[in-house]
Amino acid sequence: MCYLFLVIFSLWAASGTAQDWEDEQVFPEEQAARVLTVLSSTDTSFFASIIEGFIARNPSVQVRYLVTSTAEIDTVFRASPAAFDIVISSAMDLQIKLANDGLALEIEGLNYPNWAAWRRSLFAFTTEPAAIVINRAAFAGQSVPETRQDLIQVLRAQPEAFEDKLGTYDVRVSGVGYLFATQDARTSETYWRLMEVMGSLGTRLYCCSGDMIEDLAAGRITVAYNVLGSYAIARTDLADQIEVILPADFQTTMMRTALVSAQTGQPELATAFIRHLIDAQSNEDMFPLPPLQDAAKAGQPTITLEPALMTYLDALKKRTFLDEWVNAVIQ
Amino acid sequence: MSEAVRVSGSLRNRLTVILIGGAAILAVLLFFIVRNYAAQIAQQSQDNILGASVTSILGAAIIRDGAVEVDFPYASFSMLNTDSDDRVFYAIYQDDTLLSGYESLPLVAPDFGEGTVFRSATIQGTTLRVATASRVLIGEDRRTRISVSVAQTQDALSGVLNRISRNVALFGAGFFALATLLAFWATSTTIGQLKRLTTSVTRRGPQDLSPVVKPVPSEMVPLVSSLNHLMSRLDHSLSQSEDFIAEAAHRVRTPLATVRSHAEATLQRVGREENRQALRSMVRAIDESSRAAGQLLDHAMITFRADHLDRQDLDLVDLVQELVLRLTPVADMKDVDLRLDAAPGIRVAADPILLQNAIRNLIDNALKYSPSDSTIMIRLRSAPHIQVEICDEGPGFPPDQIGGLVARFARGSNADGIIGSGLGLTIAQDVALAHGGHISLANRPEGGACVTFSL
Numbered sequence: 001m002c003y004l005f006l007v008i009f010s011l012w013a014a015s016g017t018a019q020d021w022e023d024e025q026v027f028p029e030e031q032a033a034r035v036l037t038v039l040s041s042t043d044t045s046f047f048a049s050i051i052e053g054f055i056a057r058n059p060s061v062q063v064r065y066l067v068t069s070t071a072e073i074d075t076v077f078r079a080s081p082a083a084f085d086i087v088i089s090s091a092m093d094l095q096i097k098l099a100n101d102g103l104a105l106e107i108e109g110l111n112y113p114n115w116a117a118w119r120r121s122l123f124a125f126t127t128e129p130a131a132i133v134i135n136r137a138a139f140a141g142q143s144v145p146e147t148r149q150d151l152i153q154v155l156r157a158q159p160e161a162f163e164d165k166l167g168t169y170d171v172r173v174s175g176v177g178y179l180f181a182t183q184d185a186r187t188s189e190t191y192w193r194l195m196e197v198m199g200s201l202g203t204r205l206y207c208c209s210g211d212m213i214e215d216l217a218a219g220r221i222t223v224a225y226n227v228l229g230s231y232a233i234a235r236t237d238l239a240d241q242i243e244v245i246l247p248a249d250f251q252t253t254m255m256r257t258a259l260v261s262a263q264t265g266q267p268e269l270a271t272a273f274i275r276h277l278i279d280a281q282s283n284e285d286m287f288p289l290p291p292l293q294d295a296a297k298a299g300q301p302t303i304t305l306e307p308a309l310m311t312y313l314d315a316l317k318k319r320t321f322l323d324e325w326v327n328a329v330i331q
Numbered sequence: 332m333s334e335a336v337r338v339s340g341s342l343r344n345r346l347t348v349i350l351i352g353g354a355a356i357l358a359v360l361l362f363f364i365v366r367n368y369a370a371q372i373a374q375q376s377q378d379n380i381l382g383a384s385v386t387s388i389l390g391a392a393i394i395r396d397g398a399v400e401v402d403f404p405y406a407s408f409s410m411l412n413t414d415s416d417d418r419v420f421y422a423i424y425q426d427d428t429l430l431s432g433y434e435s436l437p438l439v440a441p442d443f444g445e446g447t448v449f450r451s452a453t454i455q456g457t458t459l460r461v462a463t464a465s466r467v468l469i470g471e472d473r474r475t476r477i478s479v480s481v482a483q484t485q486d487a488l489s490g491v492l493n494r495i496s497r498n499v500a501l502f503g504a505g506f507f508a509l510a511t512l513l514a515f516w517a518t519s520t521t522i523g524q525l526k527r528l529t530t531s532v533t534r535r536g537p538q539d540l541s542p543v544v545k546p547v548p549s550e551m552v553p554l555v556s557s558l559n560h561l562m563s564r565l566d567h568s569l570s571q572s573e574d575f576i577a578e579a580a581h582r583v584r585t586p587l588a589t590v591r592s593h594a595e596a597t598l599q600r601v602g603r604e605e606n607r608q609a610l611r612s613m614v615r616a617i618d619e620s621s622r623a624a625g626q627l628l629d630h631a632m633i634t635f636r637a638d639h640l641d642r643q644d645l646d647l648v649d650l651v652q653e654l655v656l657r658l659t660p661v662a663d664m665k666d667v668d669l670r671l672d673a674a675p676g677i678r679v680a681a682d683p684i685l686l687q688n689a690i691r692n693l694i695d696n697a698l699k700y701s702p703s704d705s706t707i708m709i710r711l712r713s714a715p716h717i718q719v720e721i722c723d724e725g726p727g728f729p730p731d732q733i734g735g736l737v738a739r740f741a742r743g744s745n746a747d748g749i750i751g752s753g754l755g756l757t758i759a760q761d762v763a764l765a766h767g768g769h770i771s772l773a774n775r776p777e778g779g780a781c782v783t784f785s786l
Binding site: 102114119120186304306307308310311 | 399400401402403404405406407408409411412414415416417418419420421423430431432455457
């Protein structure tokens with residue numbers, strides 16, 4: 001009875017916002033006693049096998065998997081935190097702010113490395129670098145840029161070739177794009193010079209990595225900056241058209257994180273899902289995403305899970321940063 | 332003399348309890364003081380970091396084109412990173428309006444002067460430490476006050492405090508254990524001095540009433556000097572009473588002997604039968620008095636000596652043989668045969684004077700009640716106990732009185748006409764008891780009394 005009420009309530013809450021999801025899938029099709037609602041920024045294709053593994057272990061559970069952008073996740077979840085059980089997002093800054101604001105449930109007894117978890121309520125489960133992705137055909141016969149500096153030089157050398165052929169995240173819309181941009185800007189001044197060069201050539205702005213990869217493959221753009229490398233590599237069908245470059249100067253590496261809503265009606269089930277997500281990492285067949293890697297061992301710095309991530313979410317800082325970014329990119 | 336001393340507590344216990352109790356109180360005090368101090372230091376360091384964070388945010392505030400910009404560095408929050416992943420809240424106010432940050436974090440007061448203010452607050456049921464500071468910005472046409480609050484939960488702090496508390500508790504427990512050991516050691520050393528004095532006094536022989544000469548701690552000097560004083564007085568009064576006993580014996584016995592010899596002499600000269608009869612009664616009475624006086628003195632002497640047994644290693648057979656030899660003339664006068672039956676070499680640790688006295692009294696008794704031409708058997712046994720058994724062929728003890736005869740001045744109903752004070756058995760019994768033994772009375776089936784003196 002209680003569950004039924006929760007299901008109705010969560011359906012009502014979700015429908016009440018009249019939300020247009022990028023994707024909405026239910027695993028399995030048939031009705032089940034309990035429904036776990038997962039709000040995620042990760043494409044369903046990457047999560048289907050993980051959820052199916054979870055269903056196999058918990059047969060009486062139905063998982064509703066809702067996909068939307070990272071910024072949208074933040075808005076929707078803050079509006080009705082009781083309507084969702086699990087929140088998965090690649091925007092670490094937004095996630096940590098959710099946890100900091102007390103919207104995430106603390107889970108005891110999960111033995112997880114300290115650098116990959118925050119306050120026992122936010123758990124990282126992938127390590128994904130931002131990449132430069134190029135169209136192979138456009139770079140045929142010339143050397144591939146290895147660093148941002150290389151890219152700037154290539155763009156400056158042949159501005160007419162790249163006019164309107166560049167793409168990156170619209171950081172005003174995409175949470176993870178904003179995270180990559182701010183971390184890049186923190187790390188190197190090169191970011192701003194690249195943005196200025198890209199802006200001067202009329203860069204196209206995207207909401208999502210998937211769209212950028214599609215346009216790259218189709219040849220509508222030839223270079224995309226700060227694409228999620230994992231998405232690009234996963235598109236093995238496009239491997240002939242696109243090439244993924246992990247910049248040699250520095251990589252901005254993000255960890256995808258999951259949290260359980262503090263207002264979830266089924267904390268045990270949600271906790272079991274987090275546990276499954278963590279365990280699934282070691283199972284390559286079930287886990288198509290790049291599993292968590294210790295940054296210290298990988299030799300590449302990873303964005304740290306710390307409250308400092310909230311710095312660029314500050315209204316004043318964000319306004320200043322976006323002003324600067326708009327000035328550089330949209331000229 | 333072994334009258335129970337009334338006990339009021341124990342010095343050792345009192346001393347131990349005071350020392351251990353003191354140590355416990357100190358340990359608890361130590362725990363709270365150190366913990367409190369650690370809490371202050373931990374709070375201080377959190378305040379310092381919060382203050383630095385506030386300062387760095389405040390330092391980034393500028394007025395550009397008439398609008399306030401606070402482009403604070405990443406480090407402002409980075410420095411607040413803790414092991415326990417403490418939550419961070421902040422608020423930036425321009426005058427009284429929130430520019431950015433958490434609405435739920437209010438300003439302390441609109442006007443709180445210079446410097447950073449620290450306070451504790453509660454947001455969403457969690458306790459936070461809040462640092463607030465403000466700064467006046469001067470634009471082209473106006474002044475505006477920017478206030479910044481940065482708050483942090485205290486998980487790491489309480490973690491540190493718990494760790495410190497645990498360590499301090501361990502430290503305090505160690506201190507307490509050590510103090511307890513020290514307390515036992517100190518107590519036993521102190522009490523040891525008393526014990527040593529007690530042992531040296533207890534181990535003394537009965538005649539040793541010399542003062543304690545071994546050095547003692549200054550606190551015990553008054554006790555030892557009073558003890559020495561008491562012993563010297565005791566020594567004095569003892570020698571006085573010994574003198575008195577000897578004097579009394581001499582004073583009573585000598586005139587009695589004189590009177591007796593006069594009476595005997597007179598008896599030789601007197602011819603009339605009724606006069607001779609009177610004189611004989613007189614001699615008997617004198618004998619009785621003399622004997623009673625002797626036995627009273629014996630008894631007094633035994634009572635005194637029993638408290639200060641002078642045990643010596645001696646040969647019981649020799650001792651009894653000597654007594655038999657001494658008493659043989661008296662026995663011969665009554666035609667009584669004293670027969671000693673003993674294996675040689677029974678050694679015993681006893682007071683020889685008392686033992687002699689007791690056995691002499693017993694043989695005396697046997698002699699008194701023995702008819703003429705009879706035998707007194709004296710048997711010495713060494714197993715299972717050392718025993719001296721004296722049996723006569725007299726009338727025996729009256730069976731109904733056999734239990735009460737050892738009482739002072741008790742005499743058997745069949746003792747009429749026999750000189751006696753009723754002290755002989757009492758003396759023997761006192762001596763036996765003083766040596767940890769006893770005497771038992773029995774009648775022989777073939778007639779006669781048997782007294783067994785066991786040591």
